[in-house]
Amino acid sequence: MLLELFSYPFFQRAFLAGILLACSAALLGLFLILRKDAMLGHGLTHTAFAGVAIALFFHISPFPVALVVSSLAAFIILKVREKAGLYGDTAVAILSSIGIAIGIILASLGKNFNVNLLSFLFGNILAVSNLELYSSLILSFLVILTLIFFYHELIFVTFDEESARASGLPVAQLDAILALLTAITVVIGMKVVGLLLISALLVLPGASALQICSTFFHTTLLALFLALLSVCGGLILAGFLNLPASGAIILLGGFLFALCFIIRRIPCILNLW
Amino acid sequence: MPPLISIRNVSFAYDGELVLEDVSLDINQGDFLAILGPNGSGKSTLLRLILGLLKPQKGHIYLFGQDQSRFKEWWRLGYVPQRATYHVDPVFPISVKEVVQMGRLARKRFPRFFNKQDEEAVIFALKKVEMLGYLHRKISQLSGGQQQRVFIARAIVCEPEVLLLDEPTTGIDAASQERFYDMLLEFNKTGLTIVIVTHDIGIVNKHVRQVACLNRKLVYHGTHEEFCSSPKLAEYIGDHHLVIHRH
Numbered sequence: 428m429l430l431e432l433f434s435y436p437f438f439q440r441a442f443l444a445g446i447l448l449a450c451s452a453a454l455l456g457l458f459l460i461l462r463k464d465a466m467l468g469h470g471l472t473h474t475a476f477a478g479v480a481i482a483l484f485f486h487i488s489p490f491p492v493a494l495v496v497s498s499l500a501a502f503i504i505l506k507v508r509e510k511a512g513l514y515g516d517t518a519v520a521i522l523s524s525i526g527i528a529i530g531i532i533l534a535s536l537g538k539n540f541n542v543n544l545l546s547f548l549f550g551n552i553l554a555v556s557n558l559e560l561y562s563s564l565i566l567s568f569l570v571i572l573t574l575i576f577f578y579h580e581l582i583f584v585t586f587d588e589e590s591a592r593a594s595g596l597p598v599a600q601l602d603a604i605l606a607l608l609t610a611i612t613v614v615i616g617m618k619v620v621g622l623l624l625i626s627a628l629l630v631l632p633g634a635s636a637l638q639i640c641s642t643f644f645h646t647t648l649l650a651l652f653l654a655l656l657s658v659c660g661g662l663i664l665a666g667f668l669n670l671p672a673s674g675a676i677i678l679l680g681g682f683l684f685a686l687c688f689i690i691r692r693i694p695c696i697l698n699l700w
Numbered sequence: 701m702p703p704l705i706s707i708r709n710v711s712f713a714y715d716g717e718l719v720l721e722d723v724s725l726d727i728n729q730g731d732f733l734a735i736l737g738p739n740g741s742g743k744s745t746l747l748r749l750i751l752g753l754l755k756p757q758k759g760h761i762y763l764f765g766q767d768q769s770r771f772k773e774w775w776r777l778g779y780v781p782q783r784a785t786y787h788v789d790p791v792f793p794i795s796v797k798e799v800v801q802m803g804r805l806a807r808k809r810f811p812r813f814f815n816k817q818d819e820e821a822v823i824f825a826l827k828k829v830e831m832l833g834y835l836h837r838k839i840s841q842l843s844g845g846q847q848q849r850v851f852i853a854r855a856i857v858c859e860p861e862v863l864l865l866d867e868p869t870t871g872i873d874a875a876s877q878e879r880f881y882d883m884l885l886e887f888n889k890t891g892l893t894i895v896i897v898t899h900d901i902g903i904v905n906k907h908v909r910q911v912a913c914l915n916r917k918l919v920y921h922g923t924h925e926e927f928c929s930s931p932k933l934a935e936y937i938g939d940h941h942l943v944i945h946r947h
Contacts, residue, residue, distance in 0.1 A: 461792060576811045583802040586794060589781050590854075593751040594806035595774035641838035642795040 432666045440560045441552040441619075441672065445658040447567035448619050448628070451612050453654035454574045457633035457647060458605060461585050467504065467606065469626035470519035471613045474500035474526035476622050478614075479547045480533040489547065490562060493617065497610035500526065505606050550621025550673035552662070563615045570608050570615075577604060582643055619658075620673040631680035632657065638687040653683050702765045703728050704862055704893055705750055710759035712745055719745050722759070723918045727862070727895060732888045732907065734924075735897045737914035743897045744782065746914065747866050750895075751779055764861075775806035778855030780848075782866035782897075788847055790840040796850050797835050800825055803857035825857040826850075829883065845876030852883075862893040869900060881907045 432438050459465050478496030482489040500522050507518040534544055546554070555563070574581070583591040584601050592598045609629075616625035636649035661676030668675075703726035712720040720742040727733055737743040748754045749761060752768060761768040764776060803825070804818045826832040829849040839847060848868060855863055863884075869877045885907055888894050896908070911927040913920040920927065 461789075579801070579805055579812050579814070582794070582798065583805055586792060586799070586802070587781065589753065590779055590802075591805075592753055593774065593777070593779045593781075594803070595752075595772065596805065637791060637793060640793050641841075642836070643793055643798050646793040 429663065432663065437553050437555070438662070438666060440555045440557070441662060442659070444555050444560055444563045444615075444619055445552060445662055445676070446655060447564060447571070448612070448616050449632075449654035449658040450651060451567045451570035451574070451608075452616065452625070452628045453632040453650040454571065454647065455605070455608055455612055456629035456631075457636070457650050458574075458581050458585055459609065460630060460633045460637065462605075465626070465630050466516040466519050467501075468609050468613060468629040470504065470516070470523035470526075471497050471500060471610050472617070472622040472625055473523035473530075475610075475613050475617055476544075476548070477526040477529035477533075479544060479617070479622075480530040480537075483543055484533045484537040490559060490614065490618075493547075494566075494611065494614045496526075497614055498607055501606035501610040502603065505602060546621075547617050548621050548623050549671065550617065550619055550624065552619045552672045555618055559618055563618070566611050566615050570611055573604060573608060577601060581605065620676055624673050624677045627677045627680060628654070628657070631677070631684050635680075635684040635687040638684075638691040653680070653687075657683060701729060703762075704764055705895075706762040707746070707750070708760045708762070710746075710749060710756045710761060712742070712749060712754065712757050714745075718916065720749075720914075721917050723914070724759075725912055725918060725921060727893065729861075729893055730888070730891060731910050732885070732894045733896070733910040733912060734908040735895065735912045735914060736899065736901060738899060741915045743899075743914045744866055747864055747895075747897045750864065751777060775858040776861050778803075778858065778860035778863040780851050780855045780863070780865040780868055782868075782870065788840045792840065794839055795836050796826070796831065796839055796842070797822060799839050799850055800853045800857050803854035807858045821857050821859075822853075825853040828856065828887075829853045843876075844871045845873065845880065848872060848876075848880065849883075856887070856892075860892075862895060863887065864895045864897075866897045867899070868896060869898070 433442070456465070456468070459468055475493040475497045478493030479489040481496065482492035504518045504522050507513065507521065511518065530544075534541055580591070580596055580601055583594070583596060584598055588598060612629065613622070613625050616622075616628060619625075620628050632650040632654035633646070635653050636646045640646040640649055657676050657680035661679045662672055664670065664679065665672040665675040705725075705727040707723055707725045710720060710723045711718065719740075723742075723746065735743045735746065745754065749756055750763075752771070752774070763771045764773070800822045801814055801818065804814065804821060805812050823832060823835075826835060829852050831846065831849045831853060834842060834846065834850070839850060842850065852863075865884075869880060872880065884894055884896075908924050911920065911922065911924050912918060920930075
């Protein structure tokens, strides 16, 4: 049965796209959580939604438009944060609301493309085309390689930004890189798990690994493993039980988080007994 | 030999409110300088200006004879931030080794991957602060004094020529403070220039060699013996609420 599932080209494509997305989302998500910036991923999904609506309205390919709109939104969020002196997630909230507003207005004006729009909201990994697969592969590699090359700098900036700045590290550029990579990952993920659920894929593996590990390197490895387990396990479950793949992936991720949460507290639970 | 750090007529204001006014100060090789001042006197601002975290609105800063705007060798300045003593997030998964490794990044070029030499430098720095036994421990599991030693190791792992510390003993018990200052004195004897920004005037008693008193302007700069015997000390303590610890 499992072998049969893997004999379908659409499943192979979904599997490959899912694995790469899992790696980029897990690596990136860990930094976003520890920078208390997990909402950035969530906010950029709303701006990607605006990008998809713009593309569908003008009958062009949603993938590149969503990529451009989300990247632009990421830079605007950074600039608004820097210049407007706003607290925490305010800049993200402003941009994400504007994104949703644009999406709603275009969906209402354009008519007839609501079904298409829904597939981006809820994801349709089994309908990944070859072109989408290749673009996802290239972009995911780009995200993963960038995170590997800037891994130590990003840890320093995330842990102690002031000292990183005093060491001469290019903190503003590293912030911009992280925001841009988040925008790219959101767009890659919109076909795989959907815009509504991609922020969960960004957050769950890192949040689960943080329950257990005490070094950054081990947390990174565990987050990667849990993300791969969620995506691969979720896809297989969806294939067997005929469920929506995005829902199965995120629910499995949620289950793994609960498991890590319990494992961490086992000594306390045993003490209670 | 020119001063390692030369501050020339520097002024700085936050939102129009002057915090530092026309401050000039030289820090020379081998100095063990305490920059004293009450809260809001501009001492932390001065440190942040030296480190390039803020830009002077008037005046100039020269680092190792070079204008600060052109200075690139930031590893020559080791920095221990004030918040380090109490800002370690218990959720952040980071070991002592990973924290000290960060200090090596300043001296590396892209791509910044660690090698055997970096590993040896981390071990050497941790040995110096007597924290090698905690190499793989999560930093948030250590006491305030132990964390402070790890942050010192991070600051010295690049073999800087000047070590700058901002209120380094905040939240550390008296016994640990004593050991901590003794350790800095040992570093100073091996040639490391040390600058401490503090409101703890007790440090003047036995550790530092030079004192600078700030209260928006530079009120005093000289040796600690002169400072202790001058009426300035009494005047200064009388005017401002500095913390006095007798060791």
